[in-house]
Structures are given as structure tokens and as C-alpha cells.
Amino acid sequence: MAHPNSDIIPTVDGLAYGGDYNPEQWPREVWDEDVRLMREAGVNLVSVNIFAWAGINPGPGVWDFERLDAIMDLLAEGGVKADLATSTASPPPWFSQRHPETLPVDAEGRRLNYGARAEYCPHAPVFQAAVVEMATRLAERYADHPALAMWHVGNEYYRWCYCDAAADAFRVWLEERHGDLDGLNRAWGTTFWSQTFTDWSQVLPPRISAETPSPGHVLDWQRFGSDALLKLFRSEADAIARRSGKPITTNLMVTGNFSRLDYHRWGEHVTGPGRLVATDHYLIPEHDDDIEAPAQVAFGADASRGLAGGSPWLLMEQSTNSSAWRGGYFAKQPGDQLRHSLSYVARGSEGAMYFQWRASRYGTERWHSSMITHGGTDSKVWREVVEFGGWLKRLAEVKGSTVVSRAAILLDFESAWAAATPGQPSADMATYPEIRRWHAALWRKGVTTDLVNPEWDLNGYEYVFAPHLYVLESDANLRAYVESGGTLVVGPYSGIVDRDDHVHEGLPGALRDLIGVRVEEFCPLPKGATITLDDGTEGHTWSEAAHPTTAEVVASFTDYPATGAIFHRHLGKGQIWYLSTRPTDLATFLTNIGLQSDTPETLELVTRRHEDGRTYLFAINHGQTPTPIPAEGQNLLTGTPWTRTDHLQPGASAVIRIA
Ligand code: GAL
Ligand code: ZN
Numbered sequence: 001m002a003h004p005n006s007d008i009i010p011t012v013d014g015l016a017y018g019g020d021y022n023p024e025q026w027p028r029e030v031w032d033e034d035v036r037l038m039r040e041a042g043v044n045l046v047s048v049n050i051f052a053w054a055g056i057n058p059g060p061g062v063w064d065f066e067r068l069d070a071i072m073d074l075l076a077e078g079g080v081k082a083d084l085a086t087s088t089a090s091p092p093p094w095f096s097q098r099h100p101e102t103l104p105v106d107a108e109g110r111r112l113n114y115g116a117r118a119e120y121c122p123h124a125p126v127f128q129a130a131v132v133e134m135a136t137r138l139a140e141r142y143a144d145h146p147a148l149a150m151w152h153v154g155n156e157y158y159r160w161c162y163c164d165a166a167a168d169a170f171r172v173w174l175e176e177r178h179g180d181l182d183g184l185n186r187a188w189g190t191t192f193w194s195q196t197f198t199d200w201s202q203v204l205p206p207r208i209s210a211e212t213p214s215p216g217h218v219l220d221w222q223r224f225g226s227d228a229l230l231k232l233f234r235s236e237a238d239a240i241a242r243r244s245g246k247p248i249t250t251n252l253m254v255t256g257n258f259s260r261l262d263y264h265r266w267g268e269h270v271t272g273p274g275r276l277v278a279t280d281h282y283l284i285p286e287h288d289d290d291i292e293a294p295a296q297v298a299f300g301a302d303a304s305r306g307l308a309g310g311s312p313w314l315l316m317e318q319s320t321n322s323s324a325w326r327g328g329y330f331a332k333q334p335g336d337q338l339r340h341s342l343s344y345v346a347r348g349s350e351g352a353m354y355f356q357w358r359a360s361r362y363g364t365e366r367w368h369s370s371m372i373t374h375g376g377t378d379s380k381v382w383r384e385v386v387e388f389g390g391w392l393k394r395l396a397e398v399k400g401s402t403v404v405s406r407a408a409i410l411l412d413f414e415s416a417w418a419a420a421t422p423g424q425p426s427a428d429m430a431t432y433p434e435i436r437r438w439h440a441a442l443w444r445k446g447v448t449t450d451l452v453n454p455e456w457d458l459n460g461y462e463y464v465f466a467p468h469l470y471v472l473e474s475d476a477n478l479r480a481y482v483e484s485g486g487t488l489v490v491g492p493y494s495g496i497v498d499r500d501d502h503v504h505e506g507l508p509g510a511l512r513d514l515i516g517v518r519v520e521e522f523c524p525l526p527k528g529a530t531i532t533l534d535d536g537t538e539g540h541t542w543s544e545a546a547h548p549t550t551a552e553v554v555a556s557f558t559d560y561p562a563t564g565a566i567f568h569r570h571l572g573k574g575q576i577w578y579l580s581t582r583p584t585d586l587a588t589f590l591t592n593i594g595l596q597s598d599t600p601e602t603l604e605l606v607t608r609r610h611e612d613g614r615t616y617l618f619a620i621n622h623g624q625t626p627t628p629i630p631a632e633g634q635n636l637l638t639g640t641p642w643t644r645t646d647h648l649q650p651g652a653s654a655v656i657r658i659a
Contacts, residue, residue, distance in 0.1 A: 005275075005276060005308070005311040005312065006311070006312065006400040006402075006611075007399075007400055008247060008276040008311070008312050008313070008314065008350055009045070009149055009150055009247060009276065009314065009350065010247075011081060011148075011149045011246075012044055012045050012081050012149050012351075013044065013396070014044075014392065014393060014395075014396030014399055015345065015350055015351040015352075015392045015395055015396060015398070015399055016044060016045040016314060016350055016351030016352075016353065017041070017042055017043050017044055017045065017351050017352060017353070017388070017389055017392050018038070018043040018044065018045040018046040018047070018080070018083075018353055018354070018357065019043075019046060019047065019317075019353050019354035019355060019356050019357045019370070019371055020046070020047045020050055020317065020353075020354070020355045020356035020357060021034070021046035021047060021048050021356070021357040021358075022048075022050070022051070022052075022356065022357075022358075022360065023048070023071050024052055024055055024067060025360055025361070025362075025363075026358070030358075031071070031074055032074075034357065034358065035074060035075070035077075035078035035080065037372065037377065038078065038080050038357075039078060039079070039080075040386060041371070041382075041385050041386045041389040042386070042389025042390060042392060042393055043080060043357075043371075043389065044079070044080060044081060045080070045081045045082075045083055045149055045351070045353065046075065046080055046081075046082060046083065046357060047082075047083040047085055047152055047316070047353065048068075048071055048072070048075070048082050048083070048084060048085065049068055049071075049084055049085045049086070049087050049138075050085040050087060050089065050152065050155050051087065051089065051090045051117065051155075052067075052068070052085075052087045053087040053088065053090060053091055053092050053095075053134070054092035054093075054094075055067055055068070056068060056087060056134075057092075057134065058092070058094070059094055060094070060098060063137065065141060072084075072142060072145050072147045072148070073147070075147040076145065076146040076147035080147070081147055081148070081149035082145075082147040082148055082149060083149060083150050083151075083152045083249075083316075083353075084138065084142055084148055084150070084151055084152060085151075085152035085153075085154075085155065086131070086134055086135045086138055086151070086152070086153050086154060086236055086240075087134065087138075088130075088131040088134055088135070088153070088154050088236065089117060089118055089154045089155035089156070090117035090118060090119075090155075091114075091119065091120055091127070091130070093114055093115075095130065096114035096119060097114070099124070099126045099127070101121070101124050101126065101163075101165070102120050102121050102124040102126055102127040103119055103120070103121065104119060104120065104121050104159060104160070104161040104163070105121070105161055105162050105163040105166075106162060107162050107205075107206065107207050107208050108207070108208045109162070109207060109208070111163075116364070118155075118156075118158070118159050120159060121159075121161040121163055121165060121166065122159055122160075122161060122166075122225075122228045122229055122232050123161060123163070123165040123166045123168070123169045123228060124161075124163075124165055125165070128232065128235065131154075131232065131235065131236055132235050132236060132239050134236075135153070135235075135236035135237075135239040135240050136239045136240075136243070138240075139151075139239060139240040139242075139243035139244050140243055142244075143243050143244035143246070148244075148246055149246065149247075150246050150247040150248065150249060150276070151237075151240050151244065151246060151247070151248040151249070152249060152250065152251065152278075152316075153233055153236045153237050153240070153248060153249070153250045154232070154233060154236065154250050155250070155251060156250075156251055156252075156253050156280060157229040157230075157232070157233060157250060157261065158229070158253070158260050158261070159229070160225045162205040162206075162207050166205050166228075167203070167204050167205055169224075169228060170203070170204075170205055170221070170224050171200050171203050173224045173227065173228075174203065174220060174224070175200070177220070177223075181197055181198075181199075181200060184197065184203070185197055186500075187216055187220070187500045188214055188216035188217055188220070188500075189214070189216055189500075189502065190214070192214070193211075193214075195214065205221060206218055206221050212422045212423060213422065215418070215421035215422060215423065215501045216500055216501055218417075218421050218422070219414070219417055219418050219421060219500075219501055222414075222417045223262065223414065223417075225260075225261075226260070226261040226262045226265065226266075226413075227262075227265070229261060230261070230265065230266055230269060233250055233266075233269070234269055237250075237269070237275075247275060247276050248270075248275055248276075249270055249275060249276045249277065249278040249314070249316075250270065250278070251278050251279065251280045251316040251317060252266065252270070252277065252278065252279045252280070252304075252307060253279070253280050254279045254280070254281050254300045254303045254304050254307075255280065255281055255282045255284065255300065256284050256432075257430075257432040257433075258303065258432075259413060259416050259417060259420075259431075259432060261413070262413040262414060263307050263413060264307070264412075264413060264453045265413075266307070267307045267308070267309060270307075276308075276312075276313065276314060277304060277307045277308035277311070277313040277314070278313065278314045278315075278316035279300070279303075279304040279307065279313065279314075279315060279316060279317075280316055280317035280318070280355070281297070281300030281301070281304070281315065281317070281318055281344070282317075282318065282319055282323045283296050283297070283319075283340075284296075284323075290437075291436060291437075291440045292440075292622075293336065293340070294339065294340065294343060294443075294602075294604060294620070294622045295439070295440040295443040295444070297340045297343045297344065298343060298347060298439070298443050298604070299436055299439050299440070299443075300344070301315070301343060301344045301346075301347035301348065301349060302347055302439065302448075302449055302450060302451050303411075303451045304347075304348070304349070305347060305348040305403060305450060305451075306411065306450055306451035306452050306453075308348070309456075310348075310402060310403075310450065311348075311402070312348050312349070312350045312399075312400065312401075312402065313348055313349055313350070314349055314350050314351060314353065315341075315344045315349040315351065315352050315353055316353050317353060317354065317355040318340070318341070318344070318352065318353070318354055318355070319354065319355060319368070319369045320332070320337050320354060320369045320370060320371060320373070320381045320384075320385070321369035321373075321381065322367075322368070322369050323355075323368060323369070334380055334384075334651075335384070335651045337381065337384045337385075337388065338384055338387060338388050338391070338653065339620050339622060339651070339653060341388050342388075342391065342618065342620055342653050342655075343604060343606075343618075343620055345392075345395065345398070345618070346403075346604070346606040346608065346618030346620070346655075347403055347448075347606055348402065348403045348608070350399055350400075351392060352388065352392070354370065354371050355368065355370075356368070356370045356371070357370060357371050357372065358370055358371070358372040359372065359373050359374050361374075369381070371385045391637055394636050394637060394639070395636055395637075395655060397614075397636075397657075398608055398616050398636075398655070400610065401608040401609055401610040401614070401616065402608065402609065403448060403450075403606065403607070403608055404448065404607040404608070404609055405448045405449060405450045405461070406447050406448060406449075406461065406462050406463065407442060407447050407448070407449045407450070407461055407462060407463040407464070407465065408449060408450045408451070408452045408458060408461045408463070408464050408465070409435055409438055409439055409442075409449055409450070409451050409452075409464075409465045409466075409467065410452060410453070410454045410464065410465065410466045410467075410469055411435060411451045411452065411453065412453060412454050412469060412471060414471055414499065415431065415468075415469055415470045415471035415472070416431035416432060416468075416470075418470055418471045418497065418501050419431050419468065419470040419471075419493075421501065425493075425522050425524055426522075426524035426541065426542060428524070428527055428541050428542075429468065429470075429493055429524070429541060429542060431467075431468045431470070434467045434468045434491065434582065435451070435467050435468065437467075437586065438465055438467045438491075438586060439451070441586035441587055441590060442465075442590065442595070443604075444587065444597075444601040445587070445590055445595050445596075445597040445601075446597045446599050446603065446604075446605055447463075447595060447597075448606050448607070449465075454466070454469060454472070454477060454478070455477055456477075458477065458478075458480075458481040458486065459480075459481060459484055459486070461481075461486060462486070462487065463486070463487050463488075463489065463593075463595070464478075464481060464486055464487070464488050464489070465488075465489045465491075466478070466488065466489065466490045466491060466494055467491040468491050468492075468493065468494060469490070469491075469494040469495060470493060470494060470496050470497060471496075471497055471498070471499060471501070472494065472495040472496075472497075472498075472509070472510040472511065473498055473499055473510060474510055475495070475510050475511055475513065475514040478511075478514060479514055479571075481574070482514070482571050482572060482574035482575065482576055483571060483572030483573065483574060484572065484573060484574065485572070485573035485574045486574045487574060487575050487576075487577070487593065487594075488574065488575070488576045488577070489576075489577045489579070489593065490511060490515055490576065490577065490578045490579065491579050491582065492542050492543075492544060492579055492580050492581060492582065493508070493522070493542060493544075494508060494511055495508045495509045495510040495511030495512070496508055496509050496510075497509065498510075506518070507519035507520075507544075511578075512549075514571075514576065515551060515567065515569065515576055515578040516548060516549050516550030516551035516567065516569045516576070516578075517546050517547065517548055517549060517551050517564070517567050517578050517580070518546070518547045518548075518549050519544045519545065519546045519547075519580070520544075520545040520546070520547065520561075520563075521544065521545050521561070522542070522543075522544050523542075523543045523544055523545060523560065523561050524541065524542050524543070525539075525540060525541055525542060525543060527541075528540075530584060531543050531557055531558075531559060531565075531581060532557070532558045532559065533555045533556065533557060533558065533565045533566065533581075534555055534556050534557075534558050535554075535555040535566075537555070537583060537584065537585055537588060537589070538583070538584040538585070539557075539565060539579075539581025539582055539583055539584060540581070540582055540584050541581075541582045542580075542581055542582055543557060543561060543565070543580060543581045544561065544563075544580045544581075545561035545563045546561075546563050546564050546565075546567070546578075546580040547563060547564065548564055548567055550569055551564075551567040551568060551569040551576070551578060552567065552568055552569065553566070553567060554566040554567060554568050554577075557581070563580070564580065565579070565580050565581050566578070566579055566580075566589075567579075567580070577593060599627070600623055600625070600627055601623075602621065602622040602623030602624075603619065603620070603621055603622070603623065603627050603648070604618070604619070604620040604621075604622060605617060605618070605619055605629075606618045614657070615657070615658040616636070616655055616656065616657055616658070617629070617631050617633075617654075617655070617656045617658060618653070618654075618655050619631075619648050619653065619654045619655075619656065620653045621648045621649065621650055621651060621652050621653070622651075623650060624650050625650060626647040626648065626649050626650065627647060627648050628644075628645065628646070628647050628648075629642070629646060629647070629648050629654065629656070630644045631644065631656045631658060632644055632658070632659045633656045633657045633658045633659040634656065634657045634659070635654045635655065635656055636655045636656070636657055637653060637654055637655050638654075642654060642656045
């Protein structure tokens with residue numbers, strides 16, 4: 001893969017380090033102390049002005065840049081660069097009060113009140129105009145400011161609205177997608193339950209109705225919502241790009257089930273010249289209780305790299321400890337902050353940023369962790385913040401290198417949405433948790449895995465996994481990959497429907513020929529139940545009566561449906577595995593297909609490489625035993641040589657420039 005974006009933040013020296021900085025919450029004296037501490041920690045980039053609309057534009061037609069000027073000047077003097085936000089993620093009360101039509105309406109028709117943040121309707125013309133005006137004014141004022149490194153448009157786009165303006169925009173979008181009303185009727189299958197439209201005015205957002213909504217309707221609404229927010233982002237980004245050559249980004253969310261927007265469509269607009277992918281990633285222990293924290297970190301990082309098409313990217317937000325929205329506090333163990341941050345860098349981030357620099361004394365997030373906590377600088381958190389700043393300085397030369405991956409997991413946002421539409425044969429066949437489970441199993445084997453779109457170029461990967469690909473139009477890309485020598489692993493209930501969620505003829509639809517298996521019927525399992533295979537392993541959630549056509553049966557179910565459960569087939573220079581259940585023990589399955597590992601599960605090894613061949617091995621020991629790292633070179637973290645017999649101590653990390 002080509003990596004056109006190898007220098008994503010040119011004006012930041014080396015790797016980026018810092019966080020959200022909200023000086024507007026503090027008196028002026030604290031600002032000087034902030035800059036002094038930033039320098040102590042090696043902070044070289046902070047995100048400013050994210051939630052500061054009320055200060056810049058305190059009333060209709062009133063503009064006041066005095067405070068932001070002072071902040072930008074202060075940063076410039078202190079040698080800290082700014083990731084300057086447009087502040088459009090949170091309109092102030094005067095704006096919402098004056099323009100109530102910009103407040104979002106929920107699916108039950110209730111117009112929501114202001115008082116928190118992100119209270120806007122993406123389809124309200126007044127709001128659309130206001131954000132472009134804001135971006136324009138900021139770009140005109142700060143394009144040449146010495147502190148400016150990059151632009152941060154909005155913040156974590158996710159707002160949906162069901163109002164009449166949304167309905168109008170939805171109809172326009174649908175007409176573009178489906179051509180005319182006949183096309184729409186066909187796509188949504190409106191002959192079902194007699195829902196045929198005879199006029200565009202009958203078409204509405206999927207507002208609450210008396211019965212389960214149509215899956216086609218729900219799916220298009222998802223696509224439309226994602227596209228509408230992308231359009232909103234682009235309106236600001238374009239206004240800035242006309243006035244400034246600095247990179248432009250917005251922070252995408254890769255925490256947990258990050259399925260709200262089609263980030264592969266977004267990727268085209270946040271990658272490429274002048275743009276960069278930035279993501280926010282938080283650990284949610286209670287959501288992923290069987291996935292250990294370092295594997296969650298790796299997932300967030302690998303997902304981010306996927307959105308950047310393999311190019312370097314930037315971790316825009318993470319936390320030193322807890323996130324306020326978790327509903328409970330958790331403290332990271334000593335050293336976790338260092339290991340987690342290093343893992344993001346190992347996996348392609350050009351630095352590590354946090355939410356936030358200094359803990360707020362008030363507001364909803366007053367108990368959110370930060371780089372400077374309420375506990376002050378005589379603390380574990382601060383000492384590790386300073387230590388990591390030192391590491392990043394010593395790692396400056398890895399900037400611009402890319403990650404070497406052996407495997408890929410296929411991720412299709414539309415497919416995940418479609419699999420979650422109502423009326424599925426099993427409510428438990430979720431896409432993301434299954435993708436995360438496979439990713440974690442590969443992580444424990446020490447396999448660096450990319451998360452990529454099924455339509456992208458897959459050549460070069462030894463293994464490609466499709467744990468759940470419910471929507472698939474055609475097998476062409478996967479077939480080409482296998483024929484040229486790849487190993488493809490396909491999970492059950494894949495290839496089933498087309499992009500309109502119409503069931504393909506003959507199960508499993510688009511994949512039937514490629515995998516060489518015919519499915520007679522689905523036999524989902526009750527929640528928590530398992531099914532036994534004759535090789536002694538088990539499956540859960542799902543089984544199907546599956547018969548080989550050109551594949552060979554490797555293992556069968558011992559009980560009903562008593563058919564093949566694991567299938568294998570050679571094709572061209574490659575091979576395909578098909579699973580008609582979700583294996584309980586993925587580690588054993590991976591070993592069986594050739595992915596055995598001789599390093600401990602808790603040892604993380606990732607390689608970054610420059611185009612000129614300079615190679616770095618990141619080694620992180622999350623475990624309790626000293627482990628040998630058989631490499632030869634220089635450990636950049638300590639500046640000392642590394643030899644083949646050296647051991648990495650429990651909790652320790654090394655970044656070895658390979659000799
Ligand atoms: C992010 C958001 C930040 C802050 C943070 C707390 O989702 O962008 O503004 O709220 O969460 O974890
Ligand atoms: Zn609206």
C-alpha cells in the first residue's frame with residue numbers, strides 16, 4: 001500500500017505530545033504555570049478552542065478574539081503548537097434560544113433542550129451557515145499564526161436529528177441514491193406490509209411507529225446520517241482549506257462499538273494531502289470484560305490505522321486513568337499509562353494526546369482523569385506523563401514510518417449496521433464484539449492485524465479474516481486475494497444480503513461459490529449455549545445445516561444439525577476456511593490454521609518501518625516474567641545496545657532500532 005501521508009503534522013518536531021487544553025476555565029496565572037509544566041513534560045501540541053464558541057461569539061454578530069489571541073501567543077512564546085479547533089461542537093445558549101430550530105429532535109418527536117453540548121441539528125440551515133462563518137473567521141485570523149500546527153473541526157461528530165428539515169434532506173439524499181420513487185420502493189421492499197410510497201412527501205425519517213421499522217429504511221437512515229455529518233465537517237474543512245495550508249482533521253471515535261458513522265467513507269476526506277486521521281480511544285473495562293486492556297488499546301490503534309489506509313495517524317484523546325462518562329472511577333496500574341501510550345505509537349500513531357491537560361474544577365467532567373490531576377504533580381500520573389514525554393523525544397526518528405502487519409480483519413460499517421437491523425434470526429449475531437474477539441485472539445498470538453474494508457487491496461496479507469460480513473455484493477475481491485495465494489477465514493452468516501438488505505438467492509449468497517459450501521438452514525443457539533464439534537472444540541451463538549459442494553469437511557457438529565462445522569478448500573494459490581458456527585476457542589482454531597506463537601501472550605511486539613528500510617521493533621512486556629527479545633540493535637528508550645540474549649523485564653518496554 002502507498003502511504004502518501006508520511007508527514008502528517010509537518011510543523012511539530014518529532015512525535016506529538018499533549019492534550020485538550022481549556023485555559024478558558026482558569027485564571028491567567030495558571031496559564032503561565034501550564035506552559036512551564038508543558039515544557040517540563042515535553043508537551044509540544046495542545047488542542048485549544050474546542051468548546052469555546054461562547055467566548056469568541058458571545059452574541060449575535062458579536063466577535064471577540066482577545067482571549068484566543070492571548071492563548072495562541074502564549075503557546076507560540078512557549079514553543080508549544082496548537083491544534084486549533086473551530087469550537088462548533090457546542091453552540092452556546094444564546095444561539096439555541098434564538099434559533100430553536102437548531103435544537104435536535106429525537107425519534108419520538110421531542111425537541112431536546114440545550115444545557116450540555118452537541119445540541120444541534122446537522123440539517124438546520126442556520127446552524128450550517130453559522131459553523132462555516134465560524135471556521136472562516138478563525139481561518140482568516142489564525143492561518144499564519146506561529147503557534148498553528150493543524151485544524152480540528154468540530155468534535156466527535158455523532159448527532160442525529162429526526163426533524164422536518166432532516167426529512168427534507170433525507171428525501172434529497174434518497175432521490176440521489178435510488179433515482180426515483182420506484183427505485184426507493186424497490187430498495188426498501190415496500191410491497192412488504194403494503195408500504196408503497198406514491199409521493200415523496202410520504203417518506204419520513206424512521207420516527208417512532210407502532211411496529212418494527214423496515215430494515216431498508218433504517219439502513220438508509222444510517223447512511224444518510226453519516227453522510228450528512230460528513231457534509232457538515234467538509235463545509236468547515238473546505239472553508240479552512242481555502243485560507244490555510246495546514247492539515248485539517250476531526251477526532252473520530254474508535255472506542256468500543258464505533259459504528260455510528262461510516263468511517264471508511266469519512267476516511268477519504270480526512271486522509272490525503274492536507275488531512276490526517278485523528279482518533280479518540282478510551283478503555284471501557286466493563287464492556288470488554290474478557291478482552292484485557294492492552295488488547296483493547298491495540299484494537300483502538302489498529303482500527304485507527306485502518307481508517308488512515310495504513311498511513312500514520314494521530315491518537316487525539318485517551319485518558320491517564322478514568323473517563324468521567326464511565327459512571328465509575330478506575331485507576332490504571334503503575335506503568336500502564338506508559339505501556340498503553342507506547343502501544344498506540346507502535347501501531348502507527350505519530351504521538352500521544354490526552355483528554356485533557358488539566359483536570360477541570362467544575363462541570364460534568366470535573367472527575368475525568370487528566371495529565372495534571374486534582375492530586376497535583378507529586379503523583380504517579382504526572383511522573384509517568386513526564387517520563388513518557390522523554391520517551392517520545394527519544395523516538396522522534398520513528399515519525400513517518402509505517403506498521404508492518406501480517407493479517408487483516410475485514411470491517412464494513414454498513415454491514416455492521418445492517419446486521420443490527422430488526423428481525424434478524426438471532427439478536428446475538430453482533431458484528432463488532434465478534435470482530436474484537438478475533439482481533440484479541442490474534443493479538444494474544446502476537447499477530448499485528450489491520451482492520452480494513454473488504455473492497456480494499458488485500459494482497460500482501462498472509463491471512464485475511466472475515467468474522468462477520470453480513471452484507472456483500474460480490475466475492476470478486478476476496479476471490480482475487482485467495483487465488484493469488486492468501487488464506488481467507490470466513491465466519492458464519494456472511495455474504496447473506498446485498499447493499500439494500502435483500503437476501504441473496506441460495507445461502508450463503510455471495511460467498512456460496514467461493515467457500516464451496518451450501519447452507520440449508522440457520523440453527524441459532526440460545527444465549528450462552530454451546531454446540532460440540534467432533535474435533536472436541538465448541539461453537540456458540542450460531543450453527544447452520546451446512547453441506548460441502550467443493551469444500552471439504554474438517555469437523556462436524558455432533559448434534560443437530562449434525563452437518564459440517566469447519567470447512568476447508570484450496571483455490572488457486574490460496575485457501576479458504578469456512579466456519580458455520582462461532583468457535584468458542586479461537587486460539588486453538590488459529591493454531592490449527594498455522595498461527596502458533598512461541599512468545600508469551602502478554603508480550604506485545606510490533607514493527608514500524610521507514611520506506612528506506614530503517615526498522616524499529618516495539619516490545620512491551622505486559623506480563624510478570626522476564627522475556628527474551630531476540631533482536632540486535634539499539635534500544636532508543638535507554639540509548640543502550642540490545643543483544644539477542646537480552647530479556648525484557650516485567651512491565652518494561654523497549655524500542656529497538658534494528659541493526
Ligand atoms: C471525548 C470528548 C471529550 C471528552 C472526553 C472524555 O469523547 O471528545 O471532549 O468529553 O470524551 O472522555
Ligand atoms: Zn433537525
